[in-house]
Structures are given as structure tokens and as C-alpha cells.
Amino acid sequence: xxxxxxxxxxxxxxxxxxxxxxxxxxxxxxxxxxxxxxxxxxxxxxxxxxxxxxxxxxxxxxxxxxxxxxxxxxxxxxxxxxxxxxxxxxxxxxxxxxxxxxxxxxxx
Amino acid sequence: xxxxxxxxxxxxxxxxxxxxxxxxxxxxxxxxxxxxxxxxxxxxxxxxxxxxxxxxxxxxxxxxxxxxxxxxxxxxxxxxxxxxxxxxxxxxxxxxxxxxxxxxxxxxxxxxxxxxxxxxxxxxxxxxxxxxxxxxxxxxxxxxxxxxxxxxxxxxxxxxxxxxxxxxxxxxxxxxxxxxxxxxxxxxxxxxxxxxxxxxxxxxxxxxxxxxxxxxxxxxxxxxxxxxxxxxxxxxxxxxxxxxxxxxxxxxxxxxxxxxxxxxxxxxxxxxxxxxxxxxxxxxxxxxxxxxxxxxxxxxxx
Numbered sequence: 138x139x140x141x142x143x144x145x146x147x148x149x150x151x152x153x154x155x156x157x158x159x160x161x162x163x164x165x166x167x168x169x170x171x172x173x174x175x176x177x178x179x180x181x182x183x184x185x186x187x188x189x190x191x192x193x194x195x196x197x198x199x200x201x202x203x204x205x206x207x208x209x210x211x212x213x214x215x216x217x218x219x220x221x222x223x224x225x226x227x228x229x230x231x232x233x234x235x236x237x238x239x240x241x242x243x244x245x
Numbered sequence: 246x247x248x249x250x251x252x253x254x255x256x257x258x259x260x261x262x263x264x265x266x267x268x269x270x271x272x273x274x275x276x277x278x279x280x281x282x283x284x285x286x287x288x289x290x291x292x293x294x295x296x297x298x299x300x301x302x303x304x305x306x307x308x309x310x311x312x313x314x315x316x317x318x319x320x321x322x323x324x325x326x327x328x329x330x331x332x333x334x335x336x337x338x339x340x341x342x343x344x345x346x347x348x349x350x351x352x353x354x355x356x357x358x359x360x361x362x363x364x365x366x367x368x369x370x371x372x373x374x375x376x377x378x379x380x381x382x383x384x385x386x387x388x389x390x391x392x393x394x395x396x397x398x399x400x401x402x403x404x405x406x407x408x409x410x411x412x413x414x415x416x417x418x419x420x421x422x423x424x425x426x427x428x429x430x431x432x433x434x435x436x437x438x439x440x441x442x443x444x445x446x447x448x449x450x451x452x453x454x455x456x457x458x459x460x461x462x463x464x465x466x467x468x469x470x471x472x473x474x475x476x477x478x479x480x481x482x483x484x485x486x487x488x489x490x491x492x493x494x495x496x497x498x499x500x501x502x503x504x505x506x507x508x509x510x511x512x513x514x515x516x517x518x519x520x521x522x523x524x525x526x527x528x529x530x531x532x533x534x535x536x537x538x539x540x541x542x543x544x545x546x547x
Contacts, residue, residue, distance in 0.1 A: 165511060167518040172493035176514035181507065183500060183514055185493055 154204070155243035156231055158197035166191075180238055193230045194239060201243050204228040249292035257284045264306075266297035270406070270417030270465050272357070274349065275303035278341075280311055280323050286342040290420045290441060293459040305352040309341055327352050336447075343444050343452050346422060350403055353417075354504045360415065361516040362504040363405030367414055369398040370545050373472025374414040376405045376524070378502040381449075384479025384531070387427040390455055391534045392541065394435035399461040400469075409512050412519045413468040418461040420454040428453045434534050473544065474499065474524040477531070485536040487529050487544065495526035 158164075165176040173191040175184045186194065196207050208227035212219040234240045248267065251259070259265050264277040269291075278284065308326040312335055322335035325348040332351060336344045354362060365378035366389035375397075379385040386402050393399045399418045406415040420441070423431055428443065428451065439456040474495055475487075490498075499517050500506045506513040527544075531537040 165514060167496070167514075167522075169492045169496075172491070174493065174496055174514070174518060176511055178511055181510050185497065 154231075155201055156197055156203070156207070156235070156240045157201040157243040158194055158234075158240050161198050164194075164198065175239075177239060182238070184237060184239065189226075190230050190233065193227060194234055197231075197234075197240055204231050207231065246296045246298075247292065248288060248294050248296055251296065253284070253288065256288055260284055260287075263299075264308075266299065266301050266303060267291060268295040268297050268465075269349075269419055270401070271415050272304045272353065272417070273297050273301055275306045276309075276345075277307070278309040278345075280309045280341045281338065283309055283323075283341040283345070286441060287345070290342070290454060290456055293457070293462045305349065305356070307345065307348055307352065309345060311338065340444050340447055342441070342454070343422065343447055346420065346454070349419075353404060357406070358505050358508060359409065361405075361407040361409060361506070361509060361513055361520075363407065363499065364403070364502050364504060365405035366402050367400035367405045367416075368392045369400055369414075369416075369469050370396075370542075372469055373545070374400055374469045375473040375475055375541070375545065376414075376471060376520075377475055377477050378405065378499060379477050380502070384427075384477050386421055386423055387430060387479065388477050388529075388531070388534070388537060390421050390423060390427075390431045390438070391434055391538055393421075393458060393461070394431070394438055395538055395542075398464060399458060407471075407516050407520060408468065409509070409516055412470070412516065412523065414471055415468050416461070416465045418457045418465055420457055422449075422452050422454050424452050425450045430534070431455070471520055471524050474521070474526045475541070476528045477537075478528065479531060481532050483530050483532045485529075485531050485533065485540060487527050487540050490526050490528055492521050492526060495524075496521045 159179055163178045167174040171188040173186045175186055192211055193207055196210050204227045205224055208219055208224050260278045264275045267274050267276055306328050310324050312322055312324050321338040323338050323341040323344055324331060324335045325333055325344050327348060363378050364380060365376045366385045367374050367376050368389055377385050377389060389402050400414060401417040402421040404417050406417055408415055441454040443451050443453040445451045476498060496517060506517060529537065
């Protein structure tokens with residue numbers, strides 16, 4: 138923990154955090170164009186996700202990764218150009234998915 | 246055999262003894278009563294409902310009793326037991342019939358989890374069901390009664406029962422309770438409808454029940470697919486408006502409207518998404534019943 142003199146493990150910047158999603162069979166999707174409903178069988182919770190958030194989560198289901206890896210995979214898939222803004226956006230969506238319990242930090 | 250085929254005295258004896266097994270939609274209910282005045286009202290409102298032959302297994306056991314004690318002399322009350330348990334405080338004796346109706350609703354809402362249960366009126370036309378999901382005060386029952394008076398088949402005033410395995414709607418026609426101003430609105434709108442007595446001072450104000458159309462009872466075994474989801478909103482003076490809503494919005498409204506969405510887990514999610522997938526979804530704002538019905542008929546004719 139930085140600044141308190143206690144060393145309790147390796148530090149990661151947010152961009153280096155590896156994220157992991159539930160197994161594919163735990164998530165049940167309904168797609169309405171740019172909106173997606175998602176039922177998480179682990180928690181019993183239902184989520185309504187916008188298109189970009191759903192893509193980020195689906196990418197993580199396919200392959201755990203960092204914000205940068207997720208962003209690069211999505212950019213490669215869509216042919217879009219990646220920049221620092223899209224990295225920030227990707228990191229923000231990952232934080233939101235984490236906050237609602239849909240993804241977790243991978244064990245280091 | 247229908248309830249009306251049982252002579253009055255035989256019905257009273259059965260209610261006081263082993264009970265009547267009544268078929269209401271998909272449910273068999275065993276009803277016992279030793280309460281003065283209930284038998285006549287029960288007979289009137291459920292005359293065309295089938296009586297199930299013994300022996301049979303009941304889904305619910307409803308018993309109306311009069312509590313003893315000195316209170317019985319000066320302010321008699323009625324108590325409802327569901328499967329032998331008290332679930333409501335006693336009501337005034339004169340409110341036995343509305344207590345029975347609310348008690349049966351409660352039993353269904355608490356136990357019939359083989360269905361996705363929506364808090365919704367449901368009416369059928371041309372082989373498809375229009376669901377009118379709404380919480381109290383939205384004008385759901387009033388609109389439902391008005392549609393039924395114009396020839397739509399009553400599925401239910403209170404429950405949208407969705408079968409989990411195939412998504413079909415299951416009829417549960419029962420007397421429609423109208424409250425307060427709605428009573429006079431429907432009396433004026435459809436003078437031919439048969440109302441029961443007005444019960445004043447209930448927890449929902451004044452309540453009067455509409456008799457279930459015999460044709461709806463006779464077809465209570467005929468399921469139908471959903472066709473339209475219309476979220477009604479009555480507001481005095483507003484111009485009529487029927488606006489399509491996006492499926493994600495309809496999904497959220499419907500999931501929040503369900504009695505048992507959370508409890509059903511994945512089955513609930515699948516049932517609601519299937520419903521939304523197969524329906525055209527709208528919000529109806531209305532203040533005039535005639536206008537609303539013309540609009541809904543136009544919608545279902547297209």
C-alpha cells in the first residue's frame with residue numbers, strides 16, 4: 138500500500154489490472170439492437186447494458202485481459218483506431234462492470 | 246357441473262361441511278364458509294364456474310370463519326384462513342366477499358410460481374392477448390372492464406399468468422373489483438353489466454364487483470399467445486396518447502411489475518424477454534374510455 142510503509146504485494150496501475158468475466162454459460166443475453174439485457178445466473182441479478190459495455194464484457198468472457206488488451210481486441214474487431222481516449226473509456230466501462238459485480242480482478 | 250346447478254341449501258351445506266371445490270382458471274380451490282351472507286354473494290358471482298368432482302387435490306384451501314368472543318355480538322367480524330393460516334386481520338362481517346377475493350389473490354400471488362405472474366389485466370381479442378400491466382391507481386381495472394364490456398374476452402383483471410415452458414397466457418377470469426369513482430364510470434359506460442353490492446369503507450375505499458362474463462368462464466381453459474403490451478395510465482383531462490416504447494424499457498417495466506420475477510431466476514428472465522420479443526409495446530395515456538377503446542381496437546385490427 139503506497140505511502141504507509143507497509144508492503145503487502147505487487148502494485149498494479151489500473152491499465153495493468155487483469156479482469157476476468159464469468160463463464161459463458163453463467164450469462165444469459167437478450168439483444169435489442171444497441172441495448173442488451175443480461176441475466177447473471179451466479180447472482181440472480183439482471184442488468185441492462187449499452188452496446189459498448191456489452192462488447193467489453195463479451196470480449197472478457199472470450200478472453201480475460203487488461204483494459205488495453207480488451208480495447209485492442211475490440212478495435213481490431215471493428216477496424217476502429219485505438220487512442221488514449223478509447224483506453225480511458227475501456228477502463229471506465231471495466232470499472233462499472235466490476236462495480237456491479239459482473240467481472241473480477243484476476244488472481245495475480 | 247356449475248355452481249348454479251347446486252341448489253342454494255345444498256351449496257350452504259357443502260360450504261359448511263367438506264367445502265366446495267371450485268375451478269377458477271388453472272386452479273382448484275377448496276372453499277369453506279360458515280359466514281352469514283357469504284353464500285349468496287359467492288353463488289351470485291361464481292354461478293357459472295365449474296365445481297370439481299371429489300376426490301380432487303386443491304391448490305388452495307380457503308376458509309371463512311367468524312371469530313368468537315364478545316365482539317361477535319356488537320361488531321361481528323370475518324376471518325380468512327389460507328391453508329389453515331391467518332394471513333389478514335379480521336374484516337367486518339359484511340366484507341366477507343371482498344375478503345375472500347383478496348385472500349384468493351394473495352394465495353395465488355404467494356404460491357403459483359409455476360407461472361410468471363404479472364400484476365396486470367389481460368384481455369383477448371382475435372386470438373391474442375393484450376396485457377395491461379400496472380400498479381393500483383393506473384386505471385387498469387377500469388380499462389379492462391370497459392374492453393370486456395365491448396366484447397373482449399376477460400383473461401384476468403389482476404394477473405397476467407404466463408406459462409413458463411411455452412410463454413402462453415393462461416386465463417384466470419374472476420369477478421372484477423372496481424373501486425371508488427371507477428364504479429360509476431363503468432356503470433355509465435356499460436349499463437348492461439351486472440354489479441354486485443358496493444362495499445364501503447374497505448382498505449381500498451368503496452369496492453363493487455363486476456360479474457365475470459359467462460363466455461370468459463366457459464373459455465377459461467383456452468390459452469392464447471401474447472400480442473400487445475400496453476402500460477395504461479389514467480389521468481383526468483389528458484389527451485389520448487398511445488406511444489410505442491422501446492423493448493428494453495418495456496422489459497424493465499415488466500420485470501418490475503412482476504410478482505415473482507426475482508424468485509423465478511433464469512426462468513423469469515427468459516419468460517419476460519420472450520414476452521417482450523413477441524409483443525408490440527406501448528404506453529397508453531387516457532382520460533376518456535371511449536377514445537381509449539377505439540384506439541385499442543384500431544391497434545388490434547391492424
